[in-house]
């Protein structure tokens with residue numbers, strides 16, 4: 001601390017203000033107090049003025065801020081205004097005082113630091129009492145009690161009559177300040193290799209509240225304080241940090257932490273001029289994954305992305321590309337998605353299996369981040385990935401349970417989930433999905449678990465009903481509770497002090513699953529069990545119960561399975577367990593097309609930016625991909641969402657001797673290279689030569705170093721904004737017209753929509769960006785036409801007519817399939833007339849075969865007609881049309 005008395009410090013600040021901030025202060029005086037209440041001081045200015053004073057400000061921020069504010073009050077102003085309550089807010093600290101959130105340690109306590117990150121959560125702005133005026137109900141005297149953070153302080157006795165109340169808080173005489181709590185999380189670009197981002201809570205007051213929105217990249221400067229953790233109401237010796245925010249500023253730069261040196265630029269330009277730049281790029285994505293050159297090229301184009309277009313009328317066309325990989329299990333999709341994090345300047349990776357409470361878009365929730373009553377707005381993956389890429393694995397996860405599952409409602413009653421759906425269907429707004437339906441506008445609240453394990457009540461925003469799969473999993477706990485679900489339904493499992501999620505089909509006997517605490521759970525078979533307390537003390541109202549049995553059941557009893565959307569928490573309590581559920585994807589359409597997410601609920605009205613590209617992966621619903629079925633029949637995504645993707649790749653795992661040999665060779669080489677590297681690190685004497693190691697690892701090294709590629713992409717996105725040459729425009733137009741013309745037969749569905757055209761434009765722009773070219777050439781257009789053609793062939797060709805049929809992609813059923821269903825229904829109604837008891841199923845099958853319909857297809861279609869209620873079974877194995 002500088003050897004100076006208090007008044008000298010105040011003088012010092014006064015002098016500093018006169019030298020550096022005179023006009024700012026005069027402006028503040030004019031705007032004070034309504035338009036402006038703070039003087040923002042750049043720490044670097046203070047350092048230039050007096051390095052000691054600047055250092056003191058960091059080490060003793062509280063006192064120094066007081067002196068600075070005192071100096072502000074005493075400042076000689078031309079107008080008669082008192083800056084009595086004005087704040088001095090310091091920003092722009094030196095690097096040494098800007099730790100990563102994960103590096104904050106006890107030594108940083110009470111000093112001023114600056115952290116950078118992304119706003120993950122923000123509560124609404126609420127008034128907080130700073131000084132409470134207690135009015136004595138007996139004598140009317142006001143007793144003022146200053147309120148610091150912590151519990152609400154009441155007076156010991158009345159300052160007038162010295163009696164102990166009763167008191168009433170007089171709001172007019174009390175002092176309030178606006179307050180808000182933010183959670184700042186490390187930026188995705190600062191993280192490598194799937195590290196979990198750390199976060200810091202920041203408390204802000206007065207004029208800096210309400211200034212930032214979840215998804216904003218910010219620098220927050222403030223004083224680090226400690227808050228004692230609690231274990232079920234018991235104080236713990238371990239403390240948490242939080243920040244008393246002095247200033248919060250939005251960072252405008254696109255990729256803040258990317259230092260691109262001149263040497264980097266030289267290398268980038270060199271690569272961009274090489275003829276095989278695209279091949280090099282492809283060889284730099286997930287080199288351990290064999291093949292998929294087209295998919296990898298498309299991923300490269302996605303990373304570079306097209307140009308965002310501002311139209312003269314003020315509207316905007318996105319430049320970001322959305323891409324979906326659908327494929328058989330074990331074909332490397334997850335590996336490729338995960339690799340994106342290594343090379344994208346900003347990437348957020350998440351799996352549909354994951355349980356972020358905000359899910360993919362955003363959520364407004366009332367949880368214990370606020371005071372329990374306050375609303376908190378939380379950014380989901382597509383917001384966190386703003387100006388970057390969101391890789392979402394298992395986009396299609398189904399989290400459904402059977403109809404008899406008993407849900408605990410907020411009012412304490414219990415009701416089967418199937419009944420909730422039925423009741424809701426009468427009143428609610430129904431949105432059809434490809435293989436089920438979603439009902440909104442339902443008036444039910446349920447019991448649900450927050451992140452901290454507290455059981456709270458929340459409204460249900462939608463109920464989903466899906467066709468049931470042919471196989472279900474039944475899980476039975478030691479307490480005798482049982483739940484039947486789809487095989488991929490995730491369970492909360494307690495494992496070494498953490499709660500992880502595990503799919504029903506992957507559960508094993510002995511796993512510990514979460515159940516509500518504190519009440520004996522009434523078992524389905526009538527027995528009463530007790531459960532062990534969860535060792536994780538953070539979980540307030542839940543404990544765990546051991547799984548006693550996991551069984552596969554062939555489903556012939558359930559036509560449908562169900563799911564609830566409980567916003568914010570994504571789980572509900574049913575059959576005595578905490579049951580996971582899926583998120584409502586309706587907000588995703590807007591997010592992908594408009595690239596923003598509007599939340600308007602309770603006191604919150606916000607628009608969050610989601611200017612990102614989505615790379616999604618999904619597994620086919622029936623385990624394997626079937627080229628004879630339209631895509632929307634095979635994954636659990638609604639057609640409206642599917643149509644937002646610029647490119648959809650389908651990956652099948654079919655045996656092919658040559659390909660299999662190459663793949664095997666590749667995987668074995670990758671593993672061998674890994675073995676050599678491990679040996680080199682772990683074993684002192686090694687008889688392999690470094691040359692051999694170099695040769696082996698060379699085969700699986702990315703062509704362009706990942707770090708350089710990240711810089712390359714960031715540089716291109718910031719500096720290169722190509723436009724199309726006439727030749728490129730013509731090539732795309734001709735391709736499009738040609739595609740459309742293929743579907744002009746009588747009553748053919750519109751083959752390809754204008755959406756595809758925009759996709760082609762975006763892709764060609766991205767292709768030009770790879771070369772850092774300002775113009776999109778004909779060969780760029782041809783490159784992407786090639787990709788689009790092969791994708792369309794994989795998914796859009798109606799396999800029975802050989803024609804492109806965009807209806808398959810955009811509407812969910814192909815024309816030939818609609819014809820088939822029409823035919824079959826006609827067939828049944830013909831046969832029905834010949835038989836009194838309805839059309840016998842075996843006769844229907846016979847005739848169906850005669851008109852060239854394959855048996856299993858016919859069975860499938862009959863099943864569908866039954867589910868849609870167009871055909872019913874008056875008696876076993878007989879059919880009647882309705």
Ligand code: ADP
Nearest residue numbers: 288289290291328329330331332333334335667
């Ligand atoms: P998916 O997500 O498609 O189910 P994964 O990405 O989990 O598949 O891949 C399963 C495993 O198979 C991984 O270990 C992956 O490395 C390997 N694998 C699958 N396909 C390939 C491939 N083409 N080249 C190299 N490894 C592969």
Ligand code: MG
Nearest residue numbers: 330333334393
């Ligand atoms: Mg996978």
